[in-house]
Amino acid sequence: MAKVYLGLGTNLGDKEQNLHSAILYIEKQIGSVVSLSAFYNSEPWGFESVNSFLNAVLCVETDLLPLDLLHQTKQIEVCMGRTAKSSDGIYSDRIMDIDLLLYDALIMETPQLVLPHPLMNQRVFVMEPLAQIAPDLKHPVLHSTMAELLKKIS
Template sequence: MAKVYIGVGSNLGRRRENCLRAISSLREEGLKISKVSSLYLTEPVGFETKNWFVNLALEAETGLPAPELMKVLLKVEVALGRVRGTGSLEDRPIDLDLLFYEDLIVDTADLVIPHPRAHLRRFVLEPLAEIAPGLRHPSLGKTVAELLAKLSTSEKVEILK
């Protein structure tokens, strides 16, 4: 079984419920989820929208190889109403990102692990630091807590009450 970390986000519809449905769907797909962060209200990054995100991070175990896990994440996104558009960032009812898969480093046309921008985004690092502060980024060599402490972005992230 491989330990994986997944980012979950939603900025359309019932955002909190969308995230919780994604967790349930991942369990139904056979992921053994061991930790789930708090829900965070986060400012959109990389595109203009008035719709803020609800984000969380989770830790799970899976017997699936990374490419197959990615297929499961995409399947769950579609089942929960995600429609991919032009390839640019856009509003979405659900977004599932494979952040880390053990200490695997993959860089192919179909899959990049660790997530290529995870270390640059507060909305990823805040929830991830809550559940796995000592998790070490396999290519940068720093822990999630260290990456978060050195992050200089000004994006707004707060725990959702």
């Protein structure tokens, strides 16, 4: 079983319900949720919007391989009503966004997936909930703990 950290974000509709629904989908399609952060409000990152985000990070144990896991998260986003994925660094409002942050200590770079998530350590809305549930977890590339990485950007 792999221990995987997923970042969840929503800025449309009933945001709290969206997060709860995503968590249920994850438990059904991906694996057992081991830990879940509090929900955090944040401003949009990388684009302008009047809609703030509600974010969370969870840890899930799964038998899925990384690309299969990515496929499942994209299916969940679509099931929840997401119509388009951000591309070329252009972000937009979304009912649900699920990012693969860490997959054990795996370092991977393919056209479809980069692990660990290449922008995670720049985003307070990721690092704050991640440091809440896994403060001593070490980033496999940066070799700092999640708490240390959060401190650098706070």
